[in-house]
Structure formats: structure tokens, C-alpha cells
Amino acid sequence: MSHSSTHSSAALDAQATAALLPWKELAEEIAAVLLQPRAVQVPPRIVMPLPAGGSLFCMPATDGQVAMTKLISLTPGNAGTPRATIQGDVVVFDVATGERRLILDGPTVTARRTAAVSLLAAQRLAPNPQGPLLIVGAGVQGLAHMQAFAAGLGVREVQVASRSAESAQSLVSQAHAMGLQASAVQDLEAAARHCPLIVTCTPARAVVLHAAPRADAFVSAVGAFTPQMVELAPSLCLGLAQAGRVVVDTADALHEAGDLLQAGIDVAALPTLEQVVREQWLRPQVPVLFKSCGWGGWDLAATRLAMHRAALQNS
Secondary structure: OOHHHHHHOOEOOHHHHHHOOOHHHHHHHHHHHHOOOOOOEOOOOEEEEOHHHOEEEEEEEEOOOEEEEEEEEEOHHHOOOOOOOEEEEEEEEEOOOOOEEEEEEHHHHHHHHHHHHHHHHHHHHOOOOOOOEEEEOOOHHHHHHHHHHHHHHOOOEEEEEOOOHHHHHHHHHHHHHOOOEEEEOOOHHHHHHHOOEEEEOOOOOOOOEOOOOOOOOEEEEOOOOOOOOOOEOHHHHHHHHHHOEEEEOOOOHHHHOHHHHHOOOOHHHOOEHHHHHHOOOOOOOOOEEEEOOOOHHHHHHHHHHHHHHHHHHHO
């Protein structure tokens, strides 16, 4: 077996995948992908419904050098069990040779690229990027966003809200282990008055955030990625659209941004993160809502960074 064939079959676990995707560098790679729209091809993702509310996602993308596909299953019934709700892989190919180069852990790529997109948006758009940070939803995305905002923005104080007191306390303990100030909160309105940075990353079955009262608020809404899903009250979305700025991650949000669609907002007219990066927006001095729905281009950015860092390790 040739060296390249041996190398091409490397499958990385969650820890090894995460090690190839440091937060600041991943946010920078996401910005780089946004500045190469002609080279980057991202077909619409395939979402195949499965029984009991599950889904199978297939998300391919290429930049002409690297081709990748993320194949993951979403199984809501696994919540509260030892099994993960998101499972699967990201398979990376070299376009020139057709060789498979890497197999990355799919949930790790998903968690890190999603939080890194929020980080990039906050770096460019948050009126008060130092925090404190309020995290609503203490699952995998809650942890990823806490890590990303601590590493990329220097956030030192975190408040955590969750339907599960056990989950909230677990995330608070992880925050303490990172050297952060952290506490679990039950009064979301009081927490939102205290925290200029807010991330909602819940299963998006019901409204969890009704207000972002600060004039320097930055809200990254991550949980809802279908028209039926929702985390933010329509009044909150409309209020931020009128008094501040609303930005979506990509134009695909037109079909996916449940929070905004249910508020009756014209999603097609909203600026995207690509515009923010390309036009080098000045940091807004008004409250900002960033609606993140997900896109295969974010996974492509993660695989490009992983390929680059893996090549450095092997050189």
C-alpha cells in the first residue's frame, strides 16, 4: 500500500478533529471562503426525513482544490440518552487526484464551524464584543459557543440558561475549568439586561428569548434552521429589525430562518455575512441580530483548515 493511500484512510475522532480546528483560525478561514464566492460551489443540502423526527443530511462543497461531503444523522430521540443526537462524518477528497485525504468527526466539525460562524459575526458586528455572554441552551452548541467566544473575543463572564438544571450546571462547571466566571440563571430577562452578547442554541421547539433590551445587544440565533422552528419571539425580531440590524449567515436563510419567517420579516432583503466581510462593515452602534441557519461552505472552510494543519503536522 502506498504512503498516500495509507494517509488517505485516516479517520479522526472528535478530539483529533477539534485539534485541527482552533477557533480564531477557523473564523478566519470562514471569512476567506466568503471572499472566494466564484471558486466555492455549495449545492443545496439534501435533508431526508427519517422516522420519529430524525433527518439524514448530505452536504457537499468544493473550492476546486478540495471536495468534501458531510453526512450526518440527526436523531432527536437520543436526547437524554448516552447516544449523541448528531452523528456522522465529513469525508475530504483531493480534487486533483481524487484521493480521500481525511475523514473528520462530523458532529465536531458541525459544532465548531457553527460556533466559529457566530464568532466571526460577533467579531464584525457585536457593539460590545467583550461580553458578558448569555448562553440559552446548554448542549453541544452551548459549549462550542462558550469556547469560541472565550478564545476569539476574550469573553471572561458567562451566564447559562437551560430547561435542564443539570445541563446548565455542567456547562457552568466546564466554564470554571476554563478559568471563566460563570453561573446558571433562571431569570432570562434579568440576564439579557446584564449580557450584551446572547447566543440561543436550543432545540428550537418554542420561543425562549422574548427580549434583548440592551442598546449594545448582539444576538446570535443558532437553533432554528427550518421555517417551523423558532427560538426568538416575533416581537424581538421585529424590534431589532426596526431599531438595529438583522444579518443572516447566507441567502439560504430565505427558506430556513424560522425565527425571521414567523415574524413576517422579508429575509430576502437582509444583508448576509458575506456582505459584512466583503464590504468591511464598521462595527454597528445599534443592536444586532445574527440569524445562523447553516451552510456547506462553513464545513468546507473547516475541512480546508483541517487539511492545511494536518499537512503541517505530517511534514
